[in-house]
Amino acid sequence: MSIETSPFQRRRPLSQIELDVIPWMRLLSADERERAVEDLKVTDAQAGDFICRTGRPVTYWFGVIDGLLKMSSDNAEGQTMTFTGVPPGGWFGEGTALKREIYRYNIQALRKSLVAGLHVDTFHWLLDHSIGFNRFVMNQLNERLGQFIAAREIDRMPNPNIRVARSLAALFNPVLYPGLGTVLRITQQELAYLVGLSRQRVNEALTMLTTQGAIQVEYGGLKVTNLQALRTGLFL
């Protein structure tokens, strides 16, 4: 089922648990929250599904309730560059939603995910009424800018271990993805797609990061024990 052809046709209210994943919800007043919840829609995305594509007009501001998405962009040479992954609690598209432009990147589900959408009109209404929401979006834009710059740097890193470490550190950005604890559900295959390396190489890097005490690998996920080490990459 493609999302772009029938966006959010299956509409249902979000459960309280799902609402708790949305970081900006607590910043709203009662009436603002009511309006937001009223408009929020969720949809399932299968692995490989595109949530939005470059060039499409913006209709929704998206957030991840559950699962994992990949944010990528196609450059002039036709190569695909992955900017970052989007874990639960992450929201994106605010830049284009603000200006009501077209999407500048692709968002693809790495695995079966639950994606929430807020219509641009409601997005703008919240901007006009809630200071807390404005602060959230501003923060979001600022952090995203930093992430894009970091993504370019990561892309030029010759050392695979450092690339994996930095990419992981980006995923654990506490500003963009609050609520995300120290554990992240991500398979080594998904991480490989994200970083642009083979799964074997990612596995090797993870093993190395484990011996450095930066992470602990689990079945179907990993736990970060030293985020600072991942960021700085002072190992090796």
Add this chain to the structure above:
DNA sequence: TCATTAAATTGTT
């Protein structure tokens, strides 16, 4: 609820 089976994920070559 438990035991069995299938599927997914990991670690290694």
Add this chain to the structure above:
DNA sequence: AACAATTTAATGA
């Protein structure tokens, strides 16, 4: 890219 070992999810009694 392929393999076996391990973990989780699904199934059905």
